[in-house]
Amino acid sequence: MTKELAIGVDVGGTNLRAGIVNGDGRILKRESIAVGDDKSAKAVVDIVCGQIAKLMSESPGQVKAVGVGVPGIVDFEKGIVHRSPNFPAWNDANIRDEISRRVGLPLAFDNDANMHALGEARFGAGRGHRNMVLLTLGTGIGGGLILDGAVFHGDNGFAGEVGHIVVEADGIECGCGGRGCLEQYAASRGFAVFAGRLAEAERREFLAAAGVNLHDLKPELVANLADKGNSTAVKLWEIYGSYLGVGIATLINVLGIETFVIGGGITRSWDRFITTARKNALAHTYRHHEGKLKILRAELGDDAGIVGAALEGLALL
Amino acid sequence: MTKELAIGVDVGGTNLRAGIVNGDGRILKRESIAVGDDKSAKAVVDIVCGQIAKLMSESPGQVKAVGVGVPGIVDFEKGIVHRSPNFPAWNDANIRDEISRRVGLPLAFDNDANMHALGEARFGAGRGHRNMVLLTLGTGIGGGLILDGAVFHGDNGFAGEVGHIVVEADGIECGCGGRGCLEQYAASRGFAVFAGRLAEAERREFLAAAGVNLHDLKPELVANLADKGNSTAVKLWEIYGSYLGVGIATLINVLGIETFVIGGGITRSWDRFITTARKNALAHTYRHHEGKLKILRAELGDDAGIVGAALEGLALL
Secondary structure (H helix, E strand, O other): OOOOEEEEEEEOOOEEEEEEEEOOOOEEEEEEEEOOOOOOHHHHHHHHHHHHHHHHHHOOOOEEEEEEEEOOEEEOOOOEEEEOOOOHHHOOEOHHHHHHHHHOOOEEEEEHHHHHHHHHHHHOOOOOOOOEEEEEEOOOEEEEEEEOOEEOOOOOOOOOOHHHOEOEOOOOEOOOOOEOEHHHOOOOOHHHHHHHOOOHHHHHHHHHHHOOOHHHOOHHHHHHHHHOOOHHHHHHHHHHHHHHHHHHHHHHHHHOOOEEEEEOHHHHHHHHHHHHHHHHHHHOOOHHHOOOOEEEEOOOOOHHHHHHHHHHHHOOO | OOOOEEEEEEEOOOEEEEEEEEOOOOEEEEEEEEOOOOOOHHHHHHHHHHHHHHHHHHOOOOEEEEEEEEOOEEEOOOOEEEEOOOOHHHOOEOHHHHHHHHHOOOEEEEEHHHHHHHHHHHHOOOOOOOOEEEEEEOOOEEEEEEEOOEEOOOOOOOOOOHHHOEOEOOOOEOOOOOEOEHHHOOOOOHHHHHHHOOOHHHHHHHHHHHOOOHHHOOHHHHHHHHHOOOHHHHHHHHHHHHHHHHHHHHHHHHHOOOEEEEEOHHHHHHHHHHHHHHHHHHHOOOHHHOOOOEEEEOOOOOHHHHHHHHHHHHOOO
16 A cells, blocks of 8 residues: 555646655655646646656656646536636636546546645544544635545535635625625635724724735735734734634534644634634534544645645545 | 334434334334423433334334434434433433343434434435435424435534534524524524514514514414415515525535435425525525535425434444
8 A cells, every 4th residue: 555656736826736645645756837827728737747747757666546636616526627716718628537548547636625635634634533624724715525534525526615604694795606605704805804894993093004905905914913913903813713713613513523624825824813713613513522623734735735636546546 | 135124213302203114214113102201311211112122022024223313412423412402301321322232233323313314315305316415494403414325423423413504603692602503593583583683664563463572483473474475474484595595505515415305394384485595505606506406395204213213223234
């Protein structure tokens, strides 16, 4: 098992990362390449296959399988990418079959967050836990469900869209067409929402200190102000944490899962929000979860996607 | 397989229903008995074991397994009932081991909603679907997740507490200790909430027509008024449906599941809320779910719990 090698590929909107991974989750060799301006399905498939070929030629052992994670809504059964904000031209392209044809090895093709989740579950912060939910907090919220040790896909591969948990039934409009999605609060744009709800005097003073308009309020900026002792900035991070906690509470109540791994750029401000998030998650769930709930910071960083993709590939053997 | 018999027991707060079930989900013989005033763990275990013994003695074939479903928060691993509103005296009682000792057959012991879910998934409205969520709408909201054909329990058996999906981050207080739980809106008590939010004149006129105080507003009463053409009553049912739709949307987004089976007393007014529920569920999810989403009315009624319990018993063999 541990001697088997696979290649994991994590396709991002800007960079593509790939690596040769062994069954212990160790990356033996890695590559990173810019995706470039041509983001058509054909161009990206060319880059993916080029990187796979390069790694295969340099591999210390026989590569048995390949996994490719891509951002967007992936129909896992059909291998189709329905919608990818990073790759709008991909609409309904069958990326999987094209890669599979050219690579000639068992190929796992999945949403990148699912790959991240599997990587963290097996060899990252979630190791040792049979069930786990990954959330990635950034400009949006990604997610993946690991149930009984494997990625859960639901009926069509759309499981884990945790950014679209509805936390305010009649809340802020979301790009998905809905309203009040968690992603409108517990991702970057949430800070503009929270600041917009402050009393006018406090809001004005805060935006003056920030030196930006409401809509340009980014997590890093609020974190910088909090570091300088700005009490409104500290409060906004607590509001952020409380919304994240509500989203986690819903996941606990629906799934009965008590292990959460959180990744993404916003975790750079971990200490500013995690206590409130945890407290609010517990406040919205049965007391039996207290003492058992684990909200852990992701450990593998950018490697999670590579490792998870390779593991999903190996699982096909 | 289909020749194997099991006994399924569905323990309710008022009545206990039991039956001999074959592998085709057919109830060959059934019993129903009042639970009585003594709701202690010992008294209820006596009744459960008495009914099992009676059915065993009358069985047309050898009974191979038993399943018992109980209301409340069940620790599936340990067989402990943490909290049951119907049986407050059960706090942390190990009902399973006591029944198991006396029955001497493989015993499945689970939350009643999980048993209902399994019954409906295999032989009711959800048959043919690998993944399904059951919601029961009544004074509270029960739920059960069927993933890949089996009940999903999460880490401790608490999965499927769909009544505690948070739909209003800062909403109405819930008995679970949280706020804004779906159960405060999409169960009986929701009608008082919705009516309480009407403009004062409309609220007064409506309550006068209803002839009750706000807090005594029950679904049946609102349904009766709607039947008589009361437009506010019709509107309240649509608001009800919209909240149910929001809860379903969150389940779709988290689980990627497109088959929902709805049971419980409130489904008597099915036509009054289902169109809005479906519309609102789709409004809060990706368009790919349109045309695939099935929100089905439960078919097995009170039998679902008996059938599901027996099936969970047979699954142990």
